[in-house]
Each structure stands twice: as structure tokens, then as C-alpha cells.
Amino acid sequence: DGGITQSPKYLFRKEGQNVTLSCEQNLNHDAMYWYRQDPGQGLRLIYYSQIVNDFQKGDIAEGYSVSREKKESFPLTVTSAQKNPTAFYLCASSTASGRAFYEQYFGPGTRLTVT
Amino acid sequence: RKEVEQDPGPFNVPEGATVAFNCTYSNSASQSFFWYRQDCRKEPKLLMSVYSSGNEDGRFTAQLNRASQYISLLIRDSKLSDSATYLCVVSPYNTDKLIFGTGTRLQVFP
Numbered sequence: 649d650g651g652i653t654q655s656p657k658y659l660f661r662k663e664g665q666n667v668t669l670s671c672e673q674n675l676n677h678d679a680m681y682w683y684r685q686d687p688g689q690g691l692r693l694i695y696y697s698q699i700v701n702d703f704q705k706g707d708i709a710e711g712y713s714v715s716r717e718k719k720e721s722f723p724l725t726v727t728s729a730q731k732n733p734t735a736f737y738l739c740a741s742s743t744a745s746g747r748a749f750y751e752q753y754f755g756p757g758t759r760l761t762v763t
Numbered sequence: 764r765k766e767v768e769q770d771p772g773p774f775n776v777p778e779g780a781t782v783a784f785n786c787t788y789s790n791s792a793s794q795s796f797f798w799y800r801q802d803c804r805k806e807p808k809l810l811m812s813v814y815s816s817g818n819e820d821g822r823f824t825a826q827l828n829r830a831s832q833y834i835s836l837l838i839r840d841s842k843l844s845d846s847a848t849y850l851c852v853v854s855p856y857n858t859d860k861l862i863f864g865t866g867t868r869l870q871v872f873p
Contacts, residue, residue, distance in 0.1 A: 679859065683863075688771075689865060690767070690863040690864055690865040690866065691807070691850075691863040693861075696859065696860070706860070738806055738807070751797065751809055751812065752809075752861060753809065754806035754807050755806060756805070756806050757805070757806050759804075
């Protein structure tokens, strides 16, 4: 089955620790994205990548880092510098990059709780 | 002003009813438009793209009004399973980003 997987589904960490969220896709999509969603708010873009070994900051990149060493994988690290890391993190991918239509498909998400 | 605005609802409708949601966007150069559906504590799923001429998919009809900068979603013959949050999504021209609205919550009751 083709799709996007994120692991783990739930993640608990102590404040001050870095944590890496996994995102893998086997859809052969070029573009991948990371969003966070907070209660009552829309999705906010953290980072995105249109091609391997290249990525761009989104609207709320501070306190996060990413890598794109393989087409299939786009891990997100939430660092201790992120002031409010508790959120629902969603990874998405898209067939198109640099063109008009961007139907993005989402993984099931990771709920991160930092205490 | 938010880039994409939606009435948060909730819209409470009985089964079989017709319900419509509107969404306004601020960037007149926006080029791509979508409706996503999100169930509670789940990921958003693409419901339908919105084309300039309007488009229909079963009980769902999407319309785009460029002059007034809004898109709409009409759901006919509502089912209990339609209960979800509907996200309006816009892609500004010549960007590689999607802008998500905060969603409109629909609750269909028996």
C-alpha cells in the first residue's frame, strides 16, 4: 500500500530534550512538508522540501530542524529551543513542486507532549 | 486580516439536510483551491479540488467566486458520517505553499 507513515503516534518528552519525528513516504512524491496544529488553529507550515538535499523554512521554523537525505524520508527534530513544542505534528507530501496545483496528502500525525 | 477565513461553526444539521460553507481568501492572485476534511484527532484528507467552473463529486459541490474571493462547499443529503471539520485551503500564485483555514465544524444529528 502506498502512503505516508509517521512514527510514533504519541510521543512524550521532558522539557530540554531534543526529539526527532519520523516521516516516510512511498508515493514517489518530490515535495514533503511539516506542519503543526494546535487546538482551534489552522495548520502552520514549519519546513518544506521540494527536492532531496534542499529544504526551506516555513512560517514557524524557529526551534525546529529537518533533513532530506532521501526522497522518501523527511525527519523533523524539535529542539529544546522550541518554546511551545506540545502539538499535533503532521507530515505531508505532494507530487508537484514549483507548479500551480498542490494536492497534499497527509500522514496520520504524531502527538508530541513535552512536560 | 487572515489569509483564509472560515466560520468555525459548529453547524448542527439533521440527516438529509443540505448545508453550505463559505470561505474567503485575501490574496487575489491565489490559484489553487481545495477542501479537506478532518475528523477529530486525525489527519486532514483531501475532499476535493475546486475548479473555476465549479465541480461536483456525488453529494458535494464546490464553487469558486474569484471576483468576491470566496469558495464554497455544498453538501446535500447530509449523512451522520459527514460530521467532521472542513478545511478551506488556498495556494497563492507562484508559491509552493498551501494556506489552511482554521476549519468549519459540521455535526449531523439523527
